[in-house]
Amino acid sequence: MKKYWKPIGWICLGIFLQFKFDVLYQIVCLENLSFHTRSYSIKMSLAPTDETVRLLHVETGVRYSLGADYFADVYIPTQYKVLNKPPHLGAETIPGYQVYQMDMRRKYRDVLASTDFIIVPKKTDEEVPPLPILVHFDNPRQRLHIDKSYLISTKNKDTRLAGPPMIAAKYPQQWGL
Numbered sequence: 001m002k003k004y005w006k007p008i009g010w011i012c013l014g015i016f017l018q019f020k021f022d023v024l025y026q027i028v029c030l031e032n033l034s035f036h037t038r039s040y041s042i043k044m045s046l047a048p049t050d051e052t053v054r055l056l057h058v059e060t061g062v063r064y065s066l067g068a069d070y071f072a073d074v075y076i077p078t079q080y081k082v083l084n085k086p087p088h089l090g091a092e093t094i095p096g097y098q099v100y101q102m103d104m105r106r107k108y109r110d111v112l113a114s115t116d117f118i119i120v121p122k123k124t125d126e127e128v129p130p131l132p133i134l135v136h137f138d139n140p141r142q143r144l145h146i147d148k149s150y151l152i153s154t155k156n157k158d159t160r161l162a163g164p165p166m167i168a169a170k171y172p173q174q175w176g177l
Contacts, residue, residue: 039063039170040137040145046152046161052124053083054159056117056152060102060135063110070111070144072102075134076119077152080159083118097134121154128154130162145169 040062047055060072075097076082088101102113121128130151137145150163 037170037172038065039168040147042135042147042149042167043165044133044150044161044163045165046159052157052159053118053120056119056161057114058102058117058135059112059114060104060137061110061112062104062137065106065109065111069140070104071138072104072113073136073138074100074102074115074117075136076100076117077128077131077133079122079128079131079154080119080152081122083120085115085117092136094134096131119159121157121159124157126154127156128152128159133161145171 041060043057043059045057047057049055056076058074060074062070073088073091075094078096078098082098082100085100087098091099091101093099100115100117102115104111104113130153132148133150133152135147136143147167147169149167150161152159152161154160
């Protein structure tokens with residue numbers, strides 16, 4: 001009789017442990033939903049060089065995310081050529097812009113990405129007026145946030161980036177975002 005109760009005991013223990021971890025997961029989700037706002041952050045900087053070639057460093061992040069997948073796309077004006085990355089062909093096209101995808105990785109409750117773009121003006125002898133660099137945050141179902149805060153321009157063969165050091169937009173948590 002003892003050998004029949006042993007497998008039943010192991011099965012009950014497995015069911016109990018599965019229930020316990022599922023409840024803990026739900027508590028963490030409810031804590032995120034109740035006490036944290038979801039925020040989208042962007043940091044951009046343009047490294048100064050003596051040449052017309054510049055290094056555009058872009059960091060994107062989604063803080064306290066409940067959803068499974070987030071995507072960030074960076075739209076750079078077509079007056080500039082990106083030397084180290086191919087354009088992303090699967091994103092929405094905007095006239096006058098080339099789109100590049102950020103490599104978003106989950107890290108606990110956050111989804112983060114950091115990428116360097118080597119950019120150069122297509123025509124070095126022309127001046128480029130200030131144009132916005134667009135950043136779109138998406139999930140598989142919808143567009144979540146759009147940012148147009150950073151402006152890039154070229155004057156006298158000097159490319160400059162205008163905008164704050166960091167941008168953050170906050171939204172209340174919702175199921176499924």
